[in-house]
Amino acid sequence: MSNEPTLSQAPGRPRDQVARRAIIHAALELAEQRGYQKVTVQDIAKAAKVGRQTIYRWWPRKSHLYAEAIYEEFDNVVSGMSPEHADLETYIRNLIAIVQKRTGAITMALILEAHDQELRDQLYRRQLERREMFIRLIERTTSKWGVNLNVSPELMVDMILGAIFFRVLYPFSPLDDAFAHDVAKFIRTFH
Incomplete structure (x- = not known):
């Protein structure tokens, strides 16, 4: 999304993109199989067929690697879905798909590790652009529907995202297409 360097983009030799993708893929796969807390950097390095030093050269801690991985996963799912062309319900469905696939549990684990100021700053910077995109989508949608929120x-964005993450944390109600439909229907009720 942004061209702003992340914490993991240290000066010096450029990253080997094949190795980087292998590391991120391995990290996500292992977290999906075992859970974030049970995955070590050594496990990721072995699965990605790289040395641990390669991972630590690019990311200071496992949490920073996973922060980059979840945002990359998000960007892959919503790529090409600009606020000018996105449909609100489809956008929310895509967010739900990302969270349910594998990033929801990782995101919750990272939030618990947000006592690390560097990590919290990285999460904030990465989320800010995505939040702005969602706000523009809400503005465009409400204008198109003739809705005054x-x-x-x-x-509204905070309420939607809060509801999504509440359902990830406490699955009292399903996080599914019906949820996405209900959110869109709720927004349409404003006059």
Whole structure:
């Protein structure tokens, strides 16, 4: 999404993109199989067929690697889905698919590790651009539907994302297509 360097883009020799993709793929696969907490950097290095030093050269800690991995996963799913062309319900369905596939549990684990100021800053910077994109989508959708939210689009985005992550954390109700439909229907009720 952004051309801004991340914490993992250290000065010096450029990354080998094949190795980088292998590391991110291995990290996500292992977290999906074992859970984030049970995966070590050594496990990731072995699965990606790289040395541990390669991982530590690019990411200071496992949490930073996973932060980059979840945002890359998000970007892969929503690539080409600009706020000008996206449909709100489809966008929310895609967010749900990402969270349910494998990033939801990792995101929750990273939030628990957010006492690390560097990690918290990385998560904030990476989320900010995506949040702005979602806000533009809400603005465009409400304008197209002739809806007056009576609340700021920022608050609406926070409410939607909050509901998604609440359902990831406490699955009292399903996080599915019906949820995405209900959110869109709820927004249409504003006059």
